[in-house]
Every structure is written in C-alpha cells, then in structure tokens.
Amino acid sequence: MKKRIFLSICIVCAIVLVASLILILGVLQSSFSNQLLSEVKSETNFIAAGVEKSGIEYLNTLESVDKSRRITLIAADGTVLYDNMVNASEMENHSDREEFIQAKENIFGQSKRYSETLSEKTVYCAKLLSDGNVIRVASTQYSSFSIFILLAQPVAFIILIALILASVLASVVSNKITKPLNEIDFDAKEDKNTVYEEIAPLYSKIYSQKRTIERQLEAAKEKQKEFAMITDAMSEGLIITDLSTDILSYNSSAPKLLGYTGEDAVGKSVFTLNRTPEFTNAVTSSLSGNHTETSIEVNGKTLSVMANPAIKDGKTVGAAILSLDITEKANRDTLRREFTANVSHELKTPLTSISGFAELIKDGMVKEEDVPDCAGRIYNEASRLITLINDIIEISALDEGTGNYKTETQSLKKIADEVVSSLLPIAEKRGIKMEVCADGDGIINGSREILYEMIYNLCDNAIKYNNENGSVTVCISENQNKVLLSVEDTGIGIPDADKDRVFERFYRVDKSHSREIGGTGLGLSIVKHGAIFHGAAISLDSTLGKGTKITVSFPKQN
Amino acid sequence: MRNNFDKQLENLNVELIKMGALCEEAISLVTKVIEEPSEPMRIKIFDVDSAIDDKEREIEGICMKLLLQQQPVAKDLREISSALKMISDMERIGDQASDIGEILPFIKDGSAAGKIHIGDMASATIKMVTDSVESFVRKDMDMALSVAKYDDTVDELFKKVKSEIATLISKDISEAEYGLDLLMIAKYFERIGDHAVNIAEWVIYSISGVHKTF
Numbered sequence: 001m002k003k004r005i006f007l008s009i010c011i012v013c014a015i016v017l018v019a020s021l022i023l024i025l026g027v028l029q030s031s032f033s034n035q036l037l038s039e040v041k042s043e044t045n046f047i048a049a050g051v052e053k054s055g056i057e058y059l060n061t062l063e064s065v066d067k068s069r070r071i072t073l074i075a076a077d078g079t080v081l082y083d084n085m086v087n088a089s090e091m092e093n094h095s096d097r098e099e100f101i102q103a104k105e106n107i108f109g110q111s112k113r114y115s116e117t118l119s120e121k122t123v124y125c126a127k128l129l130s131d132g133n134v135i136r137v138a139s140t141q142y143s144s145f146s147i148f149i150l151l152a153q154p155v156a157f158i159i160l161i162a163l164i165l166a167s168v169l170a171s172v173v174s175n176k177i178t179k180p181l182n183e184i185d186f187d188a189k190e191d192k193n194t195v196y197e198e199i200a201p202l203y204s205k206i207y208s209q210k211r212t213i214e215r216q217l218e219a220a221k222e223k224q225k226e227f228a229m230i231t232d233a234m235s236e237g238l239i240i241t242d243l244s245t246d247i248l249s250y251n252s253s254a255p256k257l258l259g260y261t262g263e264d265a266v267g268k269s270v271f272t273l274n275r276t277p278e279f280t281n282a283v284t285s286s287l288s289g290n291h292t293e294t295s296i297e298v299n300g301k302t303l304s305v306m307a308n309p310a311i312k313d314g315k316t317v318g319a320a321i322l323s324l325d326i327t328e329k330a331n332r333d334t335l336r337r338e339f340t341a342n343v344s345h346e347l348k349t350p351l352t353s354i355s356g357f358a359e360l361i362k363d364g365m366v367k368e369e370d371v372p373d374c375a376g377r378i379y380n381e382a383s384r385l386i387t388l389i390n391d392i393i394e395i396s397a398l399d400e401g402t403g404n405y406k407t408e409t410q411s412l413k414k415i416a417d418e419v420v421s422s423l424l425p426i427a428e429k430r431g432i433k434m435e436v437c438a439d440g441d442g443i444i445n446g447s448r449e450i451l452y453e454m455i456y457n458l459c460d461n462a463i464k465y466n467n468e469n470g471s472v473t474v475c476i477s478e479n480q481n482k483v484l485l486s487v488e489d490t491g492i493g494i495p496d497a498d499k500d501r502v503f504e505r506f507y508r509v510d511k512s513h514s515r516e517i518g519g520t521g522l523g524l525s526i527v528k529h530g531a532i533f534h535g536a537a538i539s540l541d542s543t544l545g546k547g548t549k550i551t552v553s554f555p556k557q558n
Numbered sequence: 559m560r561n562n563f564d565k566q567l568e569n570l571n572v573e574l575i576k577m578g579a580l581c582e583e584a585i586s587l588v589t590k591v592i593e594e595p596s597e598p599m600r601i602k603i604f605d606v607d608s609a610i611d612d613k614e615r616e617i618e619g620i621c622m623k624l625l626l627q628q629q630p631v632a633k634d635l636r637e638i639s640s641a642l643k644m645i646s647d648m649e650r651i652g653d654q655a656s657d658i659g660e661i662l663p664f665i666k667d668g669s670a671a672g673k674i675h676i677g678d679m680a681s682a683t684i685k686m687v688t689d690s691v692e693s694f695v696r697k698d699m700d701m702a703l704s705v706a707k708y709d710d711t712v713d714e715l716f717k718k719v720k721s722e723i724a725t726l727i728s729k730d731i732s733e734a735e736y737g738l739d740l741l742m743i744a745k746y747f748e749r750i751g752d753h754a755v756n757i758a759e760w761v762i763y764s765i766s767g768v769h770k771t772f
Contacts, residue, residue: 244568244569245572246568262696269568269571269572269575271572271579275575275576275578275579275582275695276579276583277579277580280579
C-alpha cells in the first residue's frame, strides 16, 4: 500500500510537472513575442530618428556597433537602398511586403513571418521617413521548441530536483497515510473506527469477527478445561493416541498408574509410559481396529487395560486407552478361587474315605471281623465332616451376626483353665507342656461359647503346630483399658509372607501336610470372627522355627 | 519433507522401545524360570529371542532407509547410528538369554541356587537392562550413567558367585558339572550386564555426541 501511494504521488507529480512546463512554455513564448515586438518598435523609432537626422551614414555607424537586428532602408518605390546583413543591390523589390505597405499608408507598419526552413519567426517593424523612404527593423523570435532546447539543461536540473523532492515528500506522505492503518487497535473495547471513515465497514467486520473468534476460543478453552478436570478427577488412566502411537492427550492418573515419572508425555510414543508385552500388544491391536482388553502388572499392582480404536470415516485414526487399577479385585478373585478350592478339598477328603470304606463293605470285600474297624473309620471321617460343617455354620453365624449368643460377665482365666485341661491329654501325648499364667481373672463381657471356641482353637493350633516336647503358654493380663489374652507356643512359626493370610478361611501355610495335622482350616478364622464379635483386636508375632504368639486384646468391662 | 523424516524417526524410536521391551521380557523370563522352573516359560524364552532377532532386522531396515533416503546430519545421524549399535547389543542380550534357557533344564531345582547368589545376579542384570532401556525411552543421561556404574555391582556379584561355585565343587566333586552350568549362567548374566552398559553408552552418545566407554 505504501509503495502504491508512493508511486501514485510520484506519477502525479511528474505529470503535473510536465503539463505545467508545457503551459509555461506556451505563455512564455507569447509574452516573449510581445516584448520583442515592443522592443523592435521602439528601436525602429530610434533608428528612424537617427536616419532622419544623419541620413544613410547613420546606418553605417550602427553596423559597426551591433548586428543583432537586421536594418533595411527601402526607397519609396520598394527598392532596397541599404541592408546591414545582405548586399542591398542583390535584394528584390520590397514594395509588396506587408509592413512596407502599412508604413506607407500609416507611417508605421508591422508584420510577422514564419520561415519553415529555419523554423524561425521573424518580427518586422517599418516606419515612413520624411523623405518617403521607409526604415525597417527585423528581429528573429525563437519558437517554443527552440526555447525548450535553450532551456533544456536548467529545466532538466529543475525537474530532477523536483522529482527528488516529490519522492521524499511522497515517502513521507505515504508513511503518514499508512501509519494509522498499522496502528488500528482491534482490541479496543468498542467497535469504533478512529482512523479513516472509508475503512469503517472493513473495521467493523474484522472487529466483530475478532470478537467471535475470541469468544469461540474462550469457549473451546473452557470446554478443554472442563474435560481436563473431569478426566483428571478420574482414578482411571485415560490416554488418547494417534495412529503412530504418539500420545495426543492423557489424564493425570494415566502416568501414575502406568508407572511413568518423566516429564510431559504428550507427543511421545505411548510405549514410553509402559512397554510390557501385553500393553504393546493391546495398543497395536487396537490400532488395527480391534477392541482389546488385557491386564498388566505394574509396580506390584494389577491394571486392567482397555484399548479401543478411534474410528473416523471407517478408518482407524487412533486409540483411546483406559487403564484401571484392579489390584483389589484381582486379589479378591484369587482369594475366592483359593477359598472354593480349599473348601471343596476339605469337604471332599472325608467323603472320599467314607465312600471308599462303604463301598468295600457293600461289595463284601471286608472280612466280618474288620467291619467294626472300617465302620470306625467311617464314623471318624463323618465326625470330622460334621465338625467341619459345624465350624462353617458357626463362622457363618458369627459372620452374619445371626447366632443367638448370650453375653455376660466371663472370666477368661476360668475358660482358659477348662480348655487347657481338656487339651492336656493330647498335648501330653506329644510331650508338650501346657500352662496358664494369669495376672487376675481377666473379667470381660462376652459369650462363653465363643470365647471357649477362640481359646480352644488357639491352644489347639499351638499344640498342632508345636514341636515335640515344646510348650504352650496361655497368659491373661490386664492393662489400663484392655484385657489381654495371649497364647504362645514354641512351634514351627509362620512365614512372613503368610502372616496376613492365616486368618483367612481354609488358609493353610503348609497345604501338603494339612491332612496329617488335621483340623478344618477354620480355627484362626473363628478366632478372628470371635474377636470381631467381642470388639477385640488380634496381633500376631511369629518367628519362623521359633514359635508364635497370638495376642487378643479385649476391651475392659465397664 | 522434514515432517515425514520426523515421523520416520519417531517410528524408529517406537520400534526401539518395543525391542527393548522384548529384551526385558526375555531376561525376566529367564529369572522367573531360575526361581521356579517351568517348561512352557523356558520355551517362551526362545520365542522372545527370535522375536528380538526379527525386530533387529526390521530396525536395521528402518535405519538403512533413513540413512539412504534422508541423509541425516548432526543429532539425527547420531540417533540413527546409535540405534544401529544399540540393536546389536539388544540382539546379543536376547541370544544370551536364550543361551541361559538352554542350560536351565540341567539346573535341578532352585535349592542350590538359593545358596549361590545367582538369583541376585539375575535381578541385578534385569535392573540394568530395564534401566538402560528406560534411559533410552526417557533420553535420561543420568539414568544411563547410573547403569554404567551399576555394572560394578554385577561384576562384584559375579566374583562372589564364582568363588561360591568353587567352594561348592571343592566340597563335593559330584556337583562339578552342575557348578559349571551355574558358572556359565553367571557369566552370561555378566555379559548381559556389559551389553546393558553398551546400550547406556549409546544413549549417552545420542544425547551428548560424546561416546564414553566405561
């Protein structure tokens, strides 16, 4: 625009300059010719006066002074008597010349003649003398073109200066015109064009478009923020990738879940976050258009990863990968699987024996005298089954809280003594010493039935998992607000890894020897539920190979 | 043009991550089989190894194509040339994992391995391989340097294992063959550690342009 304004100004200047030059030349020429005419007129008068006084001699004296004018003396009949430029005798008769005729008639005459060949205009003035002769003075006048040629150099110089001046001015002016355009403020609060009236519609349009774009951008940002807030609040990890596995967007949970601690992952490959084979396969498969679900292990957590293809116009353009922490669920699943397996195993073992012996008797394979023995075995296994089922019922009752248990003041010492005396024969068989050390009676509020079961199971375990000639100590003590019951043995101990799990139903540390040891696998589970019933806490302290101490701390009776 | 080149470079990066992940898988399979012998898992080591070999050829192809078609310079060239070097180290890691896999059936059970620090060596090397791949993924110079330093730990463990095996054999000559197998495994682990250091060196080279050897 600046360039255009500059050029326009320059062109206009040049045109004006040339036009004025032509006009000036025309005006100059006419004023020159008028001036020349009046000069020649007065010169004619002077020379005529001179000739009147001194005759033709005067003309000869003039000849030596100045030759810029042509002076001719013409006789009354038109014969040329004298001419200062050409030999008079060679000249033709001048009687037909206009100025001569005029002078003859009016004493003074004048005329202009144009010579094509010389491209000159000649001005003639003639005056009638008293002796009838006519004196004529002629002068050459320049044409416009010759004036132009004459003035060419200075004029060119002037034009040059004018053009330079014009270009400087043009540049200043064009700058001045465009400056406000450059400084238009579209951020102004109101739609008000303060620059040129001509661009008002354009300004309004741009202004309103700018506002619209700003509003839309704001809305888009707001939406993005909202989306980010929603996705960041999710505990699931969400990652969006393009076809080349580059991450387009992700929420804050995603890197945490996938174990990525580096800087911003946008633009990096999703495999930067996790590169386990399951994850890479899931992503690759989703990018080829399949919904894929898999689970991966990251930092000891189990994640379920769902990769969905993003499809646009029938083509896969990327993938959305959702990952959830299913550690708890996976653990629960394992527990349930184990529980089912354990309970089936525990139920099946006695039943197998029962049906085996029963079958032998039915088929008559057992001698008469051996029948009582077989029947005894069947009876034992059946009792074991009943015990097991009773245990399950009891634990369910405790679990559901449906059991009808009476709570009254109980002495833990008394119950412990009873348990010890009932278990003593079994313990003695293995040379295990049992003792109760009591600091007070350990009075609490509770159900005798459950407390008996709890202490019984604890002592029973302490004997079962003891070494030969070991010892079992049941201690009852009190502190400020608790009554503590502890059962300590000198047995095989519990490995660290299993400590959290021994209270689970049917959980056994040593699965392979469970049958030899006996029991239902529900003992500690009953203890746990009993403790829950009494609002007591259980703590387990065990060293592998040295022994186990289980302490139940009951709340004191009010 | 440049955009296309960037895409190809990114693709190379992704494939390298995948190859690194395969190496990690191979070596973690080896460790698992040492801890708890399992035939299907042991067979899987060989599958992973051949997948690593395929990946190496694939990445080599990508690198050659990039070198020929794009004629990269400066950092791009460094990245590609270090990728070429890295894949050969990764391929060696895969080979050695499968070599260990071949010896594993002769290792009776985990009992002797419990006395000998071979499990520690396995976990130390797995850490080195994981960290070296991780340092590549994150372009993390410090992590790469720590991998190089960690090699000393593996070397120390190797010395320890070596003397333990010597004691084992001197106590009971019938254990000699078993001891030698264990020694081979330990040596393979030690080599895998060295390859992990090489990878870390190439990571450092591709970031800084200086190839240090540790």
